[in-house]
Every structure is written in C-alpha cells, then in structure tokens.
Amino acid sequence: MKKLIALIFSVSSIGGQAQLMATYQPVHMQPTVQLDYWVYSTHAGNSNISQYPIVPTNITEMNAIFNSSNSNTTLVQTGTTNSARILDWTSAAELSTIGINVPNGGTNFGLRVQGTFIPLETGWYTFTLSSDDASDLYFEGSPVISTYSGQATQPLGTRTGTINLTAGIRYSFIARMQQGAGGFGMRLYWKSPSQNNAPVSYTSVLPANTYYQSWTQNLQELVSVPFMDGSTAAKAAPSAKYLQTAFGNYNDGTYWINLPYVGPTLVHCLLRTAVDGGGWMMAMKATTGTTFNYSSSYWTAVNTLNPAETNRNNGDAKFDTMNYFHAKDIMALWPDIPWNYNGSSSGGSVNTNGSYNVWCWLQNNFNNGIRITPINFFNLANNLFFGDANNFAGKGTAFSSQVDVRFYGFNYNLNALGTNRWGFGWNENGGGLYPNGNQQSNDVYTGIGMAYGNVSAGDFVACCDNVRGINRSARVEIYIR
Numbered sequence: 001m002k003k004l005i006a007l008i009f010s011v012s013s014i015g016g017q018a019q020l021m022a023t024y025q026p027v028h029m030q031p032t033v034q035l036d037y038w039v040y041s042t043h044a045g046n047s048n049i050s051q052y053p054i055v056p057t058n059i060t061e062m063n064a065i066f067n068s069s070n071s072n073t074t075l076v077q078t079g080t081t082n083s084a085r086i087l088d089w090t091s092a093a094e095l096s097t098i099g100i101n102v103p104n105g106g107t108n109f110g111l112r113v114q115g116t117f118i119p120l121e122t123g124w125y126t127f128t129l130s131s132d133d134a135s136d137l138y139f140e141g142s143p144v145i146s147t148y149s150g151q152a153t154q155p156l157g158t159r160t161g162t163i164n165l166t167a168g169i170r171y172s173f174i175a176r177m178q179q180g181a182g183g184f185g186m187r188l189y190w191k192s193p194s195q196n197n198a199p200v201s202y203t204s205v206l207p208a209n210t211y212y213q214s215w216t217q218n219l220q221e222l223v224s225v226p227f228m229d230g231s232t233a234a235k236a237a238p239s240a241k242y243l244q245t246a247f248g249n250y251n252d253g254t255y256w257i258n259l260p261y262v263g264p265t266l267v268h269c270l271l272r273t274a275v276d277g278g279g280w281m282m283a284m285k286a287t288t289g290t291t292f293n294y295s296s297s298y299w300t301a302v303n304t305l306n307p308a309e310t311n312r313n314n315g316d317a318k319f320d321t322m323n324y325f326h327a328k329d330i331m332a333l334w335p336d337i338p339w340n341y342n343g344s345s346s347g348g349s350v351n352t353n354g355s356y357n358v359w360c361w362l363q364n365n366f367n368n369g370i371r372i373t374p375i376n377f378f379n380l381a382n383n384l385f386f387g388d389a390n391n392f393a394g395k396g397t398a399f400s401s402q403v404d405v406r407f408y409g410f411n412y413n414l415n416a417l418g419t420n421r422w423g424f425g426w427n428e429n430g431g432g433l434y435p436n437g438n439q440q441s442n443d444v445y446t447g448i449g450m451a452y453g454n455v456s457a458g459d460f461v462a463c464c465d466n467v468r469g470i471n472r473s474a475r476v477e478i479y480i481r
Contacts, residue, residue, distance in 0.1 A: 033082050033084065033219050033222045034115065034223075034224045035080065035081050035083075035086055035087070035115040035222070036080050036113070036114045036115065037078065037079060037080070037100065037112065037113050037114075038075060038077070038078045038112045039075070039076050039077040039101070039102065039109065039110070039111055040065075040068065040074065040075055040109060040110040040111075041073070041076050041103040041104055041108065041109055042065050042072065042073050042108045042109055042110050042178070043108040044071070044072040044108075045103065045104045046104075046108070047107070047180070048072050050072065051071070051072045051073075052064040052065050052070070052072070054180040055149060055150040055180050056148045057148050057149065059136070059143075059146065061148070062148055062176070065110055066112060066176060066178075073110075076103050077100065077101065079099065081099070081100070083098045084217050084219055084222065085097065085098050086098060087113065087175065087186070087188040088186075088187045088188065088189070089185055090132075090153055090183075090184075090185030090187070091185070092184075102179075102184075106184060107180065107181045107182075108179065109178075109184075110176065110179070112175075113174070113175045113176070114172065114173070114175075115172075115173055115222055116170055116172055116223065116224045117139070117170075117171045117172075117173050117221055117222060118169065118221055118222075118223060118226055118246065119165040119167050119168075119169070119171075120167055120218065120221055120239070120241075120242055120245075121165075121167050121193045122165065122166050122167040122193070123164065123165070123194075123196075123197075124164050124193055125164075125191065125193065125196075126160055126161070126162045126190060126196055127144055127145060127161055127163070127188065127189070128158070128159060128160045128188070128215060129147070129161075129175060129187070129188050130155070130158060130159060130185070130186070130187040131154075131177040131178075131187070132153040132177075132183050132184045132185050132186075133149070133177075133179055133180050133184075134147060134148045134151075134177070134178045135159075135175070135186060136176055137161065137173065137174070137175045137188065138173065138174045139165075139171050139172070139173045140171055140172055142163070143161075144162075144163050145160065152183060153183065153184075153185040156187060156215045157215065166245075167241070167242070167245040167246075168242070168244075168245030168246040168247075170226075175188050188217075189215035189216060189217055190215065190216065190218075191216065192216075194369075195214075197369060220238050220258075226247065228242070229243065229246075229247050229249070230243055230255030230256045230257065231256070233256050233264035234264075235256065236257055236258035236263070236264035236265075237255060237256065237258065238258055239257065239279070239281065239325075239481065240255070240257065240267070240269035240270070240278075240481060241278075243269065243271060243279075244271055244277075244278060249271055250272055250273060250278065252268075252269065252270050252272055253268070254266050254267065254268050254269070254311070257269070257281060257325075259320050259321065259324045260324045260325070261324050262323075262324060265320050265321075266308075266310045267282060267310060267319060267321055268281070268282040268312065269282070270282075270479060274350070274354075274355030275333075275350050275352065275360060275362065276331070276362055279481045280331055280479035280480070280481050281481060282312075282319060282321065282478070282479055283321045283322040283325075283374055283479060283480045284317065284318045284319065284322055284478040285309075285316065285476070285477040285478070286316055286457055286475060286477075287314050287315055287456070288336070288455075288456075288472075288473040288474060288475055289316065289455070289456060290453075290456065291316040291456055292448075292449055292457070293449065293450060293451065293453075293455060293456060294421060294450055294451040295451070295454075298318045298322075299375065299378045299421055299449055300378050300379045301375065302323045302375065303318070303323075304318050304319060304320060305318040306318075307319055314475060322373070322375055322478075322480075325373060325374075326371035326372060327366075327371060327372065327374060328364070328366075328367070328369060328371050329362075329363070329365065329480065330366045330422075331360065331361065331362045331479045331480075331481075332360070332361040332362075332394075332477065332478050333352075333356055333358050333360055333477045334359040334360070334398070334457075334475065334477075335358050335475045335476075335477060336475045337358060337359035337470060337474060338359070339352050339356075339357050339358055339360075340353070341359060341398045341470070342397035342398065344396050344397045344398065346393060346396055348360040348361055348362075348393060348394045348395075348396050348398065349362035349363075349392075349393045359394075359398050360394065361422075363422075366410065367381075374478075374480060377410070378410070378411060381410045381411040382411055383407075384411055385407060385408070385409045385434055386409040386410075387409075388408065388433055389401065389406040389426070390406055391408075392424075397469065398459070398470055399424070399467075399470065400426075400446060400459050400461045400467055400469040400470075400471060401424070401426055401444060401466055401467045401469075402426035402428040402443060402444050402464060403428050403466050404427045404430060404431050404432060405425050405431070405433070405436075405437040405439055405442065406424070406426065407425030407426075407434040408423075408424055409422075412424070412425045415439045417442065417445060417452045418442040418445045419451035419452075420446070420448060420449055420451065420452075421447065423446050423448055423449075423450070424446040425439060426442055426443070426444040426445075427442050427443070428443065428464045428466070429441055443461070443462040443463045443464045443465070444461050444462070444464075444465050445458075445460045445462075446458075446460070446469070448476055453473065455473045456473070456476065457473065457474050457476040458472060458473035458474045459471055459472065
C-alpha cells in the first residue's frame with residue numbers, strides 16, 4: 001500500500017485570522033480517473049444549530065460542519081469512484097447511480113471530494129464551482145473558490161476562481177458542498193489557458209465558429225498518476241506536448257495520441273527541443289509531386305492518405321491530426337533543403353543544424369492564438385496576411401523573391417498562378433507591400449500547396465526575381481501542436 005501522506009494547510013478567513021482546514025486524506029495512486037469522497041450527516045440530521053449555523057458564512061463555520069469531532073456531524077459514507085458524475089450532479093438520483101446515498105432525505109448533509117489534477121497546459125486555469133448551498137475548492141491547500149451562503153445551484157461561470165498551474169505537475173484538490181434544506185447540487189468545471197485567452201481582435205475568418213470557450217471537464221486532467229505515455233492505444237496521450245511535460249520524454253518517434261473523435265491513433269511526434277521546444281505531431285508529408293496542390297481536397301476535407309506511413313520517409317501522407325486536432329502552432333520541415341542552403345547560417349525560422357539539419361518554417365499562433373483544426377483553418381482563412389515576406393525568417397536564402405507585394409501568410413489567392421496554402425506572393429511592377437501592388441502579374445511563386453505547377457510545395461521563377469532560391473519543387477513535412 002502506498003505511503004499515506006497528510007498535508008495540513010492553512011487559509012485566511014474573511015477577517016484575516018489564520019484558520020486550519022481539515023487535513024488531506026490519503027490519495028489513492030492508480031492510473032485511472034479516481035476521486036475519493038466522504039459523505040456527512042450534519043446538524044444532527046434535524047437542523048440543529050447548536051454547533052454551527054444551517055449555512056456557513058465563513059471558512060471556520062464550513063470546517064465545523066465537516067468536523068466529525070462535533071457531535072452533530074457524522075461520517076456516514078466514504079469511498080472511491082471513477083465517475084466524474086460526482087463533480088456534476090443536481091439530484092440524489094444522479095449520486096445514487098454511482099453508489100452514493102445522501103442522508104436525512106436530502107437535507108443537512110455535506111459532501112467532500114478529493115482528487116488529483118494534472119493540467120495539460122501551463123498557465124492560468126479558471127474553475128467554476130456551483131452549488132446549493134455553500135461550497136469551496138482548494139488546490140494544494142490554497143483557496144480557489146469559496147461561497148459561504150444559502151443559494152440555489154447557479155449557472156456555470158457564476159462563481160469562478162483562477163490558479164496558475166504547470167503542465168504535467170500533480171496537484172491535489174478538494175471540493176466541498178454543504179446542504180441545509182431545499183434543493184441541492186454541485187457542479188465543478190474549468191477552462192484551460194488556451195480556452196481563457198480569447199484575443200481582443202481576430203485576423204482569421206469567422207473565429208466564433210472555431211474557438212471553443214465552453215466550460216469543460218477534461219477527464220485526462222483528473223488521472224491519479226500520469227500513465228498516458230503513448231506506448232499503447234490504451235495509454236494514448238492527449239498530445240505530443242503532454243508526452244514531454246508529463247514524462248520528460250524528448251525522444252522522437254511514433255506514439256499513440258488520443259485524437260478527438262477518432263480516438264487512439266498512431267502519430268509521428270517530434271519531441272526533441274530542437275524546434276521551438278518540440279512537442280510536434282505530423283499532420284502531412286509530401287514528396288516532390290502534385291498530391292497536395294492548392295485545389296487538393298486534402299487541405300479542406302476530412303480524409304486521410306497512407307495513414308500508416310507514420311515516419312519521416314519520403315512519400316505522400318495525410319493524417320487525422322490534420323482533421324481533428326485543435327492546433328495553435330504550425331511548423332514545416334523541408335527534408336531536401338539543407339539548413340545551410342546557399343550559405344545560410346540560420347536554416348530558416350529555426351536553425352536545425354545538429355538535429356534535423358533541414359530548412360524550417362515556423363508560425364506560432366497561426367490563427368491568432370485560437371486553436372483550430374488545420375482543415376477548418378484552410379477552409380476559412382482568406383489571404384491571411386502576417387507581414388512582409390522579406391521579414392519572415394523562413395524565407396531566408398532558400399526561396400526566390402521579387403521586390404513588391406511581398407505577401408507572407410496563408411491561403412494567398414490574389415494571383416491565379418501564385419495561389420498557395422502557406423507561403424508568399426511576389427511582384428516587381430511597383431506598388432510596394434501587400435495589399436498594394438499589381439498582383440495579377442506575379443512572376444515568382446513560392447509556398448506549400450501551390451497552384452503553379454499543381455505541386456505540393458516548391459519555389460519557381462518565371463522572370464524578374466531579385467533573389468534566386470531553389471527554383472524547383474520540394475519535399476515538405478507539416479507538423480502541428
């Protein structure tokens with residue numbers, strides 16, 4: 001049996017006087033969602049207020065209700081459940097389905113739930129705890145939410161609290177609710193940092209259709225011990241980044257990833273830190289052919305191609321990561337363009353000398369920080385301009401250019417031949433930076449998912465370039481995280 005650990009922690013009352021909350025009970029350590037619970041009969045079962053009020057008004061009174069040393073409080077049931085229903089119920093029937101019975105006909109009782117929370121992201125999490133009546137939530141002894149009053153169960157988001165958490169770190173939490181008389185219930189939900197950080201302005205199209213701010217219960221964040229190491233389908237990890245943060249795994253390879261909708265899927269992951277810290281999952285790879293030209297349905301439809309080719313070998317493949325994973329960052333490796341092409345010392349966006357040794361493109365927050373599936377992004381984005389192509393480090397010495405337009409971004413379509421999914425738009429006939437310039441007479445075509453030549457990726461000069469790059473079709477690998 002695991003060693004029992006009791007942590008005593010203090011909180012401040014409204015008046016500022018330090019108080020002691022009940023000690024932690026032992027947390028059962030097993031690789032499942034596991035929540036320990038304690039059910040108390042309170043107020044002597046008959047609304048007796050000789051030791052504490054019907055509804056607490058502060059932490060001291062709340063602690064007294066849950067203190068079985070008081071004769072009016074009796075521990076009537078304790079146990080363990082793997083059901084998250086214990087964190088979201090508004091009737092005795094919902095609790096009884098998981099084996100929990102409330103005493104005293106649904107009056108004068110308390111419920112305490114304890115578990116482990118392992119965040120998938122680093123940053124500020126927002127929790128909401130709704131209850132009838134009083135309730136509170138603590139992480140590692142620190143108060144996150146406390147509502148000490150008589151109330152009906154409020155809509156999610158009425159009572160909230162924020163806490164800064166680190167991905168992959170285990171945090172013990174306690175949620176308590178207390179019932180006097182009348183209706184009862186408890187609902188605990190949260191938002192991750194990426195759900196919280198809605199930008200103040202949007203550069204993509206119809207962001208409301210692609211950004212999900214709703215409250216969630218991500219059960220992958222409620223496991224007792226991180227065990228989703230991607231080694232088997234049963235241990236499919238939520239992302240490549242999770243493999244790094246939860247397990248300190250920095251070894252590239254093929255891992256099981258639990259993708260939305262399709263579930264456990266084998267995905268090639270780049271876990272080495274060489275490219276912006278790593279944590280990348282392959283979405284697509286292209287040989288020097290025409291499979292992924294601009295009009296190909298692989299950019300915008302739910303489909304796959306050679307999904308078993310989960311490796312970096314030369315070939316064409318599209319994976320369900322492209323269809324279902326809500327990504328924030330996108331990266332491309334160009335396997336047949338060396339990092340030091342044409343004397344470069346930068347290798348594009350990231351210098352991969354000593355790691356992958358190839359040219360690199362990197363665009364973090366490609367949808368303005370709003371997570372989106374790549375196919376939805378390529379369906380919606382329209383001439384999504386990020387800036388002067390000459391200022392995009394990924395251009396470097398590997399790709400050709402002209403002096404005007406200099407578009408860099410996604411879904412460029414203002415020149416019939418120059419259309420591409422990710423890349424550049426050029427001209428030399430005056431007008432300056434996009435959106436200015438005569439884009440009908442572009443003569444240099446560069447990018448991924450191209451109309452010119454119907455190729456998957458490349459760089460081509462018809463005339464009038466001021467910088468000459470590879471000037472040919474090219475292999476490319478696209479990764480997301």
